[in-house]
Amino acid sequence: MRTLVLRANPLVQLSVGLFSLLGSFWIRSLPVALIALGAYVLVGLLLLPGWRYPLVCLGFTAIAAVTIVYSTWRLGGRDTEEAITAGLRIVVLAGPGSVMAGYVDPSRLADYLAQTLHLPARLIAAFAGALQKFTGFGLAWQQLERVRRVRGFGPSRNPLANGGYAANMSFALLVQALRGASATSIAMDARGFATAHERTWAEPAPWTRLDRWAVVVAAVLGCAPIIARLAGA
Amino acid sequence: MSLGGARFTGFTWRPLGRRNPVVAGLDLVIEPGERVLLVGPSGAGKSTLLYGLAGALGTTIAGELSGTAEVEGRLGLLLQNPADAIVAERMGRDVAFGPENAGMSRAEIWSRVDEALASVGLTYGRDHFSAALSGGEQQRLALAGVLAMRPDVLLLDEPTSMLDSDTSASVRDAILSAAEGRTLLIVEHRIEPWLDHVDRVVVLSADGSIVSDGTVQAFLDGPPPAGVWMPGMATPTPLDLPADLVAPDVDALSIAATDVSVELVTRTLRGMQRTQALTGLTAAITPGRTTAFTGPSGAGKSTALAVLGGLLKPNGGTVTPELRRWRSPRLAGAVGWVPQNPEHGFLTSTVGDEVRHSARKLGREVDVDRVLEVFGLGRFATSNPYRLSGGEQRRLALASALAHRPGVVLLDEPTVGQDPSTWAAVVGWITAARSTDATVALSTHDADLPIDAEHRMRDGVVA
Secondary structure: OOOHHHHOOHHHHHHHHHHHHHHHOOOOOHHHHHHHHHHHHHHHHHHOOOOHHHHHHHHHHHHHHHHHHHHHHHHOOOOHHHHHHHHHHHHHHHHHHHHHHOOOOHHHHHHHHHHOOOOOHHHHHHHHHHHHHHHHHHHHHHHHHHHHHHOOOOOOOOHHHHHHHHHHHHHHHHHHHHHHHHHHHHHHHOOOOOOOOOOOOOOOOOOOHHHHHHHHHHHHHHHHHHHHHHOOO | OOOOOEEEEEEEEEEOOOOOOOEEEEEEEEOOOOEEEEEOOOOOOHHHHHHHHOOOEOOOEOEEEEEEEEEOOOEEEEOOOHHHHOOOOEHHHHHHHHHHHOOOOHHHHHHHHHHHHHHOOOOOOOOOEHHHOOHHHHHHHHHHHHHOOOOOEEEEEOOOOOOOHHHHHHHHHHHHHHOOOOEEEEEOOEOHHHHOOOOEEEEEOOOOOEEEEEOHHHHHHOOOOOOOEOOOOOOOOOOOOOHHHHOOOOOOOOEEEEEEEEEEEEEEOOEEEEEEEEEEEEEEEOOOOEEEEEOOOOOOHHHHHHHHOOOOOOOEEEEEOOHHHOOHHHHHHHEEEEOOOHHHHOOOOOHHHHHHHHHHHHOOOOOHHHHHHHOOOHHHOOOOHHHOOHHHHHHHHHHHHHOOOOOEEEEEOOOOOOOHHHHHHHHHHHHHHHHOOOEEEEEOOOOOOOOOEEEEEEOOEEO
């Protein structure tokens, strides 16, 4: 059951984020916000293949939510309930989409964007090529880390110095990414990408029964705030 | 120009940040169907010519371009660094990229993908993660991506440099078979195996001009050009380096691995790929000896070096001393490690700073100018490391990792991309380190490297 999310097609995966975004506009009160968030948490607990990554996403979304809560509280008459509602609205708006984006396979997404939505083939192929680079970033980070450690510039016990180390590593990864992007664009052009006018796709983009049911679930989740409001919450 | 032809006219290229052009006023015509071997010393501009034909100079790569580089027909280019050529997360889709661009049917695409993967000896299957491959395997994947297109013009930059001799031979056969009736332009340092299969040899000098251009026989009969591995030539004598430049600043360690196993995991949210990189490795490296890890790509050579140097945690077994637990400055004082991809090793913005960086951190003295001279990099002291050629970058990575004179010297494919004179410098450093009682271990496919002990590996096991 926990592999269903991975087996759904990428457009379905991303539709979860789209529906949550649209549904979040109906969150106007704390009970509605709690019901909407609760629905996503419940379905997440049942269907997501792991808990660490969703928690990381939730953590990043929470940073945005806290700033919204604080600013709403300061500027909105210091109404705590309204401030918390605004914060939870942000979590419902951004959280599900950010979680689902991580499960999207770049090549499959390209297949569906090109063959189902008929977006321009070259644009989509370039987009997929860029997305797949994220898989290699982990390995590049590992290599950069090893080099720094063996050359005397690894992390230390000093938390302040480690902040600088993390910034330095991030910059090094950025340099690697930019240089890799240039080289990859050369490699892509040299494999016919520059002149690909009638591009085809190695895999089809079918819609299975699972995909159709998954869209229904995503839509119902997105409608949770509307249903809650109609039910008087 | 006919289909499959290529032509340079007054071709001049000066990369951004370099004072002088790498190639100046070059004229060269390659006829359709010709098989041309492009040779010359490290930094002569061989790869530059391939990039020129691919249309990358002045567009994707910044610099000043004049003259023209033209090619007629579909192009297939293999880059020197294979990791840069990966365009898809899994092997099958990566190789399929070219046929998809050519608008082929799905059946034709997969038939070509399977054929290309088989021809380069990659048998993991279509769904294997591209990022989980070793350097040599990625080189073969990139080549499969080029071969699957069946291009009119094949441009290959050191296609077998990271492969052992057996795999090289089969990959060479695959290239020659795919190039049947097509134009082929190959850049290689170890040229001997190619000479029976090419029509023409073009030799570049260190300043990027053509010093000879003719048939293989004319090339062999002519005076031996500088910076080229001529067939049958004696192994170059390693440079005799002064001990004070290389001798360890600390007592060298003996390192022993006992029954070490390593499982590498390539992880994404959509799944993971487990690769058993080492199984039951028992090996020791000791001061005053050069120990080589050899074997086909993917055998676990780089992983063995990383485990011995305390850079990778084994899943089982023991490594003594346990360098993995040492803090960074202490480890740097004892161990120097040269990574396979030199660009991962650069920490500063100039070549000179790169060489003195670790020594300054450790409070050791380094004669930067002499080190750069040894490796033929003296004129690049103020250049950015990323502006160097592939072979120059490899030498700089080695100089940066070892200039502070660690006791343990670990080198991952140190002689790839080197011409005879730069090879002599690299190997001179290795032999000088060994003779001054450093502990030297390396992974290599180079049969000419002088070694004291060899661990031949296959599938993560010492054979």
